[in-house]
Amino acid sequence: MNSQTQAILATDKRIDGKAISAQVLSEVAEQVGQLQAQGVHPCLAVVLVGDDPASQVYVKNKLLRAAEVGILSVEHYLPAQTSAETLLSLIETLNEDAKVHGILVQLPLPQGIDEIQVLEAIKPIKDVDGFHSSNVGGLSQGRSVLQPCTPSGCMRLLNQVRADLSGMHAVVVGRSNIVGKPMAALLLQANCTVTLVHSKSRDIKSLCQMADILVAAVGRPEMIKQDWLKPGAIVIDVGINRVEKEGRSRLVGDVDYADVLDKVEAITPVPGGVGPMTIAMLMSNTLAAAQKQHKLLSISAIDG
Ligand SMILES: Nc1nc2c(c(=O)[nH]1)N[C@@H](CN(C=O)c1ccc(C(=O)N[C@@H](CCC(=O)O)C(=O)O)cc1)CN2
Numbered sequence: 001m002n003s004q005t006q007a008i009l010a011t012d013k014r015i016d017g018k019a020i021s022a023q024v025l026s027e028v029a030e031q032v033g034q035l036q037a038q039g040v041h042p043c044l045a046v047v048l049v050g051d052d053p054a055s056q057v058y059v060k061n062k063l064l065r066a067a068e069v070g071i072l073s074v075e076h077y078l079p080a081q082t083s084a085e086t087l088l089s090l091i092e093t094l095n096e097d098a099k100v101h102g103i104l105v106q107l108p109l110p111q112g113i114d115e116i117q118v119l120e121a122i123k124p125i126k127d128v129d130g131f132h133s134s135n136v137g138g139l140s141q142g143r144s145v146l147q148p149c150t151p152s153g154c155m156r157l158l159n160q161v162r163a164d165l166s167g168m169h170a171v172v173v174g175r176s177n178i179v180g181k182p183m184a185a186l187l188l189q190a191n192c193t194v195t196l197v198h199s200k201s202r203d204i205k206s207l208c209q210m211a212d213i214l215v216a217a218v219g220r221p222e223m224i225k226q227d228w229l230k231p232g233a234i235v236i237d238v239g240i241n242r243v244e245k246e247g248r249s250r251l252v253g254d255v256d257y258a259d260v261l262d263k264v265e266a267i268t269p270v271p272g273g274v275g276p277m278t279i280a281m282l283m284s285n286t287l288a289a290a291q292k293q294h295k296l297l298s299i300s301a302i303d304g
Pocket residue numbers: 058104105106107108129149150240251270271272273274275276277278279
């Protein structure tokens with residue numbers, strides 16, 4: 001196979017998260033315009049505690065995307081020494097501010113602040129990350145709630161490859177609250193047979209070999225190799241790992257992209273796969289939150 005053919009094949013198999021996220025953002029921008037015409041200006045509050053450099057980049061990108069689609073934003077930067085009480089009191093103020101439709105607290109929080117307590121303080125209707133237990137529970141019951149952005153972005157990417165995932169065996173590697181567990185719930189809702197694999201699972205490689213769909217979210221650079229996969233598997237790589245290679249720092253996923261490419265039907269690259277979808281789905285959730293809050297206000301106005 002010459003390098004040109006290889007490049008064409010690679011393009012065919014690559015699930016282009018950048019392009020698909022641009023599509024999502026353009027749909028969001030159009031609907032934001034419709035809401036603005038009704039006098040509603042969707043607004044996202046972003047809270048960043050501490051000075052983690054990666055979090056600063058993610059927050060900056062979230063604010064940029066919001067501006068691009070016409071979503072207003074308010075930023076709250078708090079020092080790493082901020083007490084839980086101060087953070088909770090800020091969330092309470094944002095909960096009560098009718099002009100704010102979505103609240104996002106960037107994770108991870110500095111050590112010493114109880115993440116769950118903070119996430120539970122956000123009003124579920126403004127919880128655009130979908131991390132509140134009421135939204136988590138609703139998701140597992142198949143109710144229409146705000147869903148975590150990375151897993152819902154992965155579903156959008158999967159649906160780009162197959163509109164109907166019914167009956168497919170999906171293996172999710174990693175059981176975090178923000179990716180693995182909600183991902184499993186969404187795949188189940190799409191009628192997949194779901195296996196959730198974690199650090200205590202036995203013979204992880206054999207479990208992965210059964211996957212029609214493999215979602216890797218473990219944070220282990222290039223752990224998944226060609227011999228872990230069934231031929232024709234669809235691979236979604238959530239891992240974002242910075243590694244030193246040949247004297248240069250670069251990002252790689254949990255899947256060894258070059259190694260598995262020949263064997264898969266489709267695969268997300270890192271970077272440019274799941275990452276951009278996370279931010280696009282955040283914009284989509286902020287729009288949905290604003291639409292719902294506007295609808296509830298209109299109903300309560302009618303009811304007097
Ligand atoms: N409150 C939240 N905190 C965190 C979330 C989240 O969804 N909500 N997810 C991650 C970080 N994250 C968004 O916050 C995020 C991570 C990565 C990307 C991204 O676009 N990655 C690029 C590569 C970026 C790079 O060069 O470093 C890619 O994969 O192409 C977007 C958002 C944890 N915290």
